[in-house]
Amino acid sequence: MIIGTRLRKLREDKKLSQGDIEERTGLLRCYISRVENGHTVPSLETLERLASALEIPLYQLFYEGDEPPALPNLSKRQTTEELVMDEESEKEMRFFEKVRRLTSRIDEKDRQLLLFMAQKLASR
Numbered sequence: 001m002i003i004g005t006r007l008r009k010l011r012e013d014k015k016l017s018q019g020d021i022e023e024r025t026g027l028l029r030c031y032i033s034r035v036e037n038g039h040t041v042p043s044l045e046t047l048e049r050l051a052s053a054l055e056i057p058l059y060q061l062f063y064e065g066d067e068p069p070a071l072p073n074l075s076k077r078q079t080t081e082e083l084v085m086d087e088e089s090e091k092e093m094r095f096f097e098k099v100r101r102l103t104s105r106i107d108e109k110d111r112q113l114l115l116f117m118a119q120k121l122a123s124r
Contacts, residue, residue, distance in 0.1 A: 003047070006061055008036040010054050024053035 011021060018036075022029045027049065034040040035050075042050070051058045063069050103111055 002038055003042070003061065004036040004038045007050060007054075010056065010060070011036075014054060016054070021050065021053050025049045 011018070018029045018032045021027070021032050025032075027046065031040065032050075035042050035046075047061055048058055051061055057068070059068050103114065106114070
């Protein structure tokens, strides 16, 4: 499908002239004609302006159904933190999570003793 042909069809279905689209978008009539005749490829921003002028959602410029197309089944995307985290830091995170879980099980007196020993070892 050529976008210009689709734009012309949608415009004519709504009984709008190129002049009407010019007024609604601020785009020159000659530019709209060049797009509809396939001489110019509009940017995404321009397509958004044209869709707004035609009072339709942007996807309808590319898709002829009444409902939006079904989204493909995409795999779970990683967060930025997951992308940055390398294998070594992942191992460290698992280790510290395990230490946190284990220290939460011991009583306060033993936890204080453990922290005191860790501070002494760290200061060496």
